[in-house]
Structures are given as C-alpha cells and as structure tokens.
Ligand SMILES: Nc1nc2c(ncn2[C@@H]2O[C@H](COP(=O)(O)OP(=O)(O)OP(=O)(O)O)[C@@H](O)[C@H]2O)c(=O)[nH]1
C-alpha cells in the first residue's frame with residue numbers, strides 16, 4: 001500500500017533508476033550465463049577467491065599507511081606546548097599513547113567518542129593527581145564549560161585544516177541521512193537481509209563451488225571499502241584524542257583558568273610589590289659572603305645600588321630594577337651571603353620560588369666551595385620537586401678572576417677558550433675547578449672581575465648569557481604568575497555571593 005503510493009508519486013525517478021541500472025545489471029546476469037555455458041565458473045570462482053585474498057594484506061597496508069600519514073599530517077598538533085612543565089609533558093605522553101592505540105571511530109555512533117574522551121581525560125587526571133580515585137572529577141563547573149568552549153573551537157580549527165570538504169558538510173546533510181535511515185532503515189535492512197540470505201542459500205544449493213567464490217569475494221569487497229574510508233577516520237580520530245588531551249592538560253594544570261586579563265592582573269600585582277608598572281624578569285644574585293654579588297649588581301646597573309665591602313655587607317634582600325639602553329629590563333635581587341645566617345637556606349628557596357633566573361656568584365679566589373655546592377644541591381632538589389611549574393635557569397658568574405696568580409698582572413682581555421700566558425691559563429683552570437666543584441658544565445660559567453676603581457671585565461659576555469636565558473626566564477615568570485593565581489579567589493567568591501543574593505532578592509520582590 002505505502003509502496004504503491006510512493007511509486008505512483010515518484011514514478012519518473014523510479015523509471016530513471018531502472019533505465020540507468022538495467023543495462024549494467026543485465027551485463028552481470030549475462031556474464032554469469034556466459035560463464036555457466038562456457039564451463040568457466042570454476043576458473044572464475046578461483047580467480048575471484050584469489051583476488052579477494054590479496055585484498056586482505058592490501059587493506060592492512062592501507063590502514064598502516066593511513067595511521068602513519070595521520071601521525072605525520074597532525075604532527076604539529078602532536079607537539080607538546082613549549083611552556084609545559086615536566087608533569088604536563090608526562091600527561092601528554094599518555095595522551096599520545098592513547099591516540100596511537102585508538103582504532104578509528106566509525107562516526108556512526110557516539111559511545112566510542114565518549115569512551116575515548118573519558119579514557120583520555122582519566123589518563124591526564126591520573127598524571128596530575130596520582131592515586132586519587134576520582135581524579136577526573138577534580139574540576140569546577142565554570143572550568144567544564146570553559147573546556148567545552150575550548151575543545152569546540154580547537155576541533156573546529158583542526159577539522160577545517162585537515163578534513164577535506166568539512167566546510168561544505170552541513171548539519172542538514174547529516175540530518176537527511178539520519179532521517180532516511182530512520183524512515184527506511186529498519187524495513188530496508190530487514191528486506192535486504194532476508195532477500196540476500198535467501199539468495200545465498202539458493203546459490204549454495206544450486207552451485208556450491210560458485211557460491212563459495214562469491215562469498216569470499218563479497219567479504220573482501222566489504223573490507224576494501226572500509227579500508228578506503230579508514231584514512232579519513234584515522235585522521236579525525238587522532239585529532240579528537242589529541243585535542244581532548246590538550247584541553248584536559250590545560251584544565252588540570254590550571255592554565256584553563258587564566259584568561260589574558262587574569263595574567264595581566266597577576267603581573268600587575270607582582271609588579272606592584274616592587275613599585276613598577278610591568279614586571280621584567282626577576283634575577284636572584286646568590287653566592288657566598290663577599291663573593292661580589294653587590295659589586296656585580298652595581299656593575300650590571302652601571303650605578304651604585306648596593307653597598308660593597310670586604311666584611312659581610314648585605315644583610316637583607318633588596319630589589320633593584322635596572323633599565324639600560326640596549327639591554328633587557330631586569331629586576332635584580334641582591335641577597336645576603338650564603339651561610340651568613342642559619343635560616344638563609346630556607347630564605348633562599350623562598351626567594352627561588354619568586355625568581356625567573358638565578359645568577360650564582362662564586363669567587364675564583366675562594367677555596368671553600370662547600371656552601372656553594374650545598375646551596376646549588378638544595379636548589380636542584382627543590383627544582384626536581386617542582387612538577388607543576390618551570391624552574392629558573394642558573395647562570396654562574398666567576399668573580400675575582402683579576403686576583404688569580406700572577407696577581408700583579410691585569411691586562412684584559414684574556415682568551416679563556418685557547419688560553420695563552422699564565423693569567424689566561426689561571427682563569428681557565430679556575431673555571432674548570434669551579435665546574436668540577438659545583439658539578440656544572442664549564443661552559444655555563446662566565447669569568448668576570450669588578451676590580452675597585454676599574455671598569456668591570458667581561459660583563460658583555462655575562463649580558464649575552466643572560467639574554468640567552470631570557471626566553472626561558474620569561475616562561476618561568478608566566479608559570480610562576482599562573483601558579484600564584486590558582487586557588488580560591490576571595491574576591492571572586494564575594495562577587496558570586498553578592499550576585500546570588502541580588503538574584504534571590506529580585507526574585508522575592510517580583511514574587
Ligand atoms: N678585585 C676584585 N674585587 C672584587 C671583585 N668583586 C668584588 N670585589 C670586592 O670584594 C668585596 C666584597 O664584594 P661585595 O660586592 O660586597 O660582595 P657581596 O657578595 O655582596 O658580599 P655580602 O653582601 O657581604 O654577602 C668588596 O670589597 C669588593 O670591592 C672582583 O671581581 N675583583
């Protein structure tokens with residue numbers, strides 16, 4: 001009844017389909033008759049089965065290549081972000097492993113998407129909160145909303161970049177396919193299954209050998225077709241896993257919380273502490289008593305900023321902003337000498353938490369290296385324990401090199417890479433000895449001298465070394481500000497409470 005009505009309505013379309021397909025379908029039937037009459041059915045069945053067999057390894061090859069291609073094509077989105085710390089990189093490793101292990105989605109059902117997203121988020125959560133049973137649930141509602149927003153934006157961008165025709169694909173197309181399958185899907189599928197099953201049965205009874213050949217080739221044709229769309233699905237699946245993983249890392253690391261405005265606010269707060277409008281990187285001057293920290297500060301600032309003297313001079317941390325023509329702006333923090341007071345080691349780590357770069361100052365004429373070694377070791381252990389933030393890089397300045405033997409000789413410059421003459425050789429030997437004693441590479445040490453009453457020696461090399469570490473120091477600074485921003489903001493909480501109160505009062509007044 002329904003079919004009759006539909007045929008009456010769509011008879012031109014139905015005739016068109018018949019007119020186009022009948023010649024080709026008849027070829028199929030005639031071919032089978034021809035094979036039958038000529039007695040070639042055997043040969044055909046064997047050839048079809050053999051060709052079908054070759055489709056198997058070919059399909060596997062196509063899949064392997066598609067996976068590899070997806071990996072290369074999505075190479076840049078598989079790179080960890082430059083400013084990620086150790087824990088975030090570890091979580092990214094897990095995300096990549098999931099992306100490698102996930103078979104391409106069929107894109108006809110949603111469950112595999114959710115299952116995979118859950119697995120990815122769970123792995124990232126586990127990396128950030130190891131041992132916590134419900135690690136994945138450690139975020140708030142605004143964060144979840146922000147995560148969905150971010151994920152949609154990123155998946156859209158990558159889909160446009162990597163999926164051919166993505167822009168032309170309309171929701172109406174998908175809805176049409178969905179409607180057709182809802183309308184005819186079940187009936188058409190049952191009809192097809194019953195008809196095809198009956199045909200297979202009849203075929204097997206009439207000619208078992210031919211039936212076997214056809215069964216084999218049908219199976220392989222199905223496999224080949226799915227292998228061809230595999231490439232596109234492999235792309236999209238990998239992209240999905242990586243984007244979910246990246247968003248989850250940002251969520252658990254707390255980066256997702258910080259908008260540009262929030263970063264600026266945090267920077268302003270940090271700058272306010274040193275009474276300056278914008279914060280340049282903070283450099284700590286650390287070293288033993290009388291190593292020359294304050295002298296180095298004055299030399300770098302080209303100004304008298306800190307008192308200098310042969311006895312313990314600097315008694316508390318002081319901050320100095322320096323801005324020189326052609327040099328990056330810096331905040332130098334001059335500290336009391338190591339070992340000067342018993343609590344200095346604790347102070348040192350507290351200061352390191354607020355530093356972006358460490359300028360370790362050691363005197364070339366100081367025979368006792370233990371306080372330096374101890375301080376550097378403490379710093380290294382602290383640095384290793386910092387999983388959620390980057391740690392400041394260390395630059396070593398070796399001072400007092402002018403006082404090395406022969407003490408009377410001071411005619412800079414000296415070539416310490418290929419030293420000639422006793423003074424250059426003495427400086428080289430002092431660098432190597434300090435590198436050995438402090439367990440640092442020799443090329444991380446810059447020899448300098450701030451001889452009273454004379455221009456400082458080799459300061460340009462030190463500036464160059466600082467400039468070389470500046471990018472890293474800026475990343476440390478961003479990280480430091482971000483970590484400082486986390487946690488409950490009382491201000492925000494107060495605003496939220498006030499808003500809820502206003503809404504309730506309005507509701508009561510209206511009621
Ligand atoms: N010849 C020479 N003297 C230096 C050099 N660096 C510093 N001095 C002198 O060493 C003494 C100590 O220098 P400071 O700069 O006060 O050392 P500091 O590390 O700040 O010392 P504290 O603040 O006491 O921890 C001063 O008399 C400086 O003039 C250098 O490279 N060569």
Ligand SMILES: [Mg+2]
Nearest residue numbers: 293294313314
């Ligand atoms: Mg000093």
